[in-house]
Amino acid sequence: MLNQLLSFIFSLISLIIPTNKKVYIFGSWFGEKYNDNSKYLYEYILENHPEIKAYWFTREKKVFEHLKRERKPVLYGVSINSICLHLVAFVVFYTVSFNKDLMGPFTNKKTIKFNLWHGSPMKKIGLDVIRSGVGLKESLVVSHIDSRFRRLVKKCFRGIYKKATLKRELILSSSAEISECLKTAFGLNDKQVMLAGYPKLDHFFKSDEYITGKLLYAPTYRGDYNSELDILTEFGFELKKIEDWLERENLELDIKLHPANRLPSEVEEKINDSCRVNLLEVDDIYEVLNLYEYVITDFSSIFFDALAIGKKVILAPFGIDSYLENDRELYFNVGELFPYDKSYDWVELIENFKGYKKLCQIEEARLFYNYADGESSKRIMEMLGKIDK
Incomplete structure (x- = not known):
């Protein structure tokens, strides 16, 4: 509720403060990571648009120090400079949360809030989760309480509320199909959805090199955020059997869990001793996604990203019944997305892998x-250039 109050106060202040069309601010993943669509669009602008102050x-201090070493313009935490720039920014970009990726409450009400999001959703997100009633989390309940505060303010200050909370929100989409999901999830209209593709995928279309026999397993998160979860053992992952299979097939498996989940320490220790299975430590999977011949996932948006760049993608719906009941409903039918033999655990995946070798690009x-x-970054800049002209 404090964020809502600050946002309202600074919205009033911003009525007399103009935005600067040359100032862009980027953030990602609660202000803790340097990754995702925000990162790749930011770097594109630094390289191609010197007229923009990005x-x-x-x-996160480590991110701040990393960018300072690379001599890239960076703002760290709550400071007078950060507040002033948020107040004059023409557009701000984020991938998860406007308030948490950036200093949302301090942003000018005339500023364009551009949600680059972090992938095409297979599982339901945003308002669609609330409507479904499956997978409701505390954060969504808090958002509902905050909306009650907004209604109270609106009732007491009808005249200035409309001016002070005028929304200029956009969201990035990869296709017309995905646009429909995003509109219902975020309560947006056609004009607010920018169909341009994802900056984080741009560099993959310039090279199709990969390492033969290299596999990536990248599942979506389950349960609570920042929770410990043995998502491997639960679905029949026995390290010795997996290693024997990888040895026979001359394969190597990297595992990259969703940032919201972590493996039990004893499971990590066993895998760290393996010569065929690795726990991937990179913060940005899109720096290395090109290296893989196969991508194995469940209900993660990486399914669509890997398909887009021509990878052999295996949709392995481990624990789908439990997931649909306790975590999220899906926008799409798994059978239609992946018209091949389904593997519901690691034992079945090993048995079906011979058929997966023949995977071709799904139409x-x-x-x-x-x-x-x-050229997604280029398209986004062209779209922004047409705004307010």
Whole structure:
């Protein structure tokens, strides 16, 4: 509720403060990471648009120091400079949360809030989660309480509320199919959805090199955020059997869990001693996604991203019944997304892998990613250039 109060106060202040069309601010993943669509668009602008004053905002000191060493413009935490720049920014970009990726409450009400999001959703998100009633989390309940505060303010200050809370919100989409999901999830209209493709995928269309026999397993998160979860053992992952299979097939497996989940320490220790299975430590999977011949996932948006860049993608719906009941409903039918033999645990995946070697590009992939040209960042800048002209 404090954020809502600060936002309202600074919205009033911003009525007399103009925005600067040359100031752009970027943030990602609660202000803690330097990754995702925000990172790649930020770097594109630094390289191609010297007339723009682009800044990265972070609350993480390691990210701040990293960007300072690279001599990239960066804002660190709550400071007078950060507040002033948020108040004059023409557009701010984020991938998870406007308030948490950036200094949302301090942003000018005339500023464009551009949600680059972090992937095409297979599982339901935002308002669609509330409507479904499955997977409701505390954060959504808090958002509902905050909305009651907004209604109270609106009732008491009808005249200035409309001016002070005028929304200029946009969201990035990869296709018309995905746009429909985003509109219902975020309560947006057609004009607010920018169909341009994802900056984080642009560099993959310039090279299709990969390492033969290299596999990535990248599942979506389950349960609570920042929770410990043995998502491997639960679905039949026995390290010795997995190693024997990888040895026979001359394969190597990297595992990258969602940032919201972590493995038990004893499981991590066993895998760290393996010569065929690795726990991937990179913060940004999109720096290395090109290296893999196969991508194995469940209900993660990486399914669509890997399809878009031509990877052999295995949709392994481990624990789908439990997931649909306790975590999230899905926007799409798994059988239609992956018209091949389904593997519901690691034992079945090993048995079915011979067939997966023959995987070809699924025609439906074009429904979920319309631009395979590596120019998404360029398109976004062209769209922004037309605003307010």
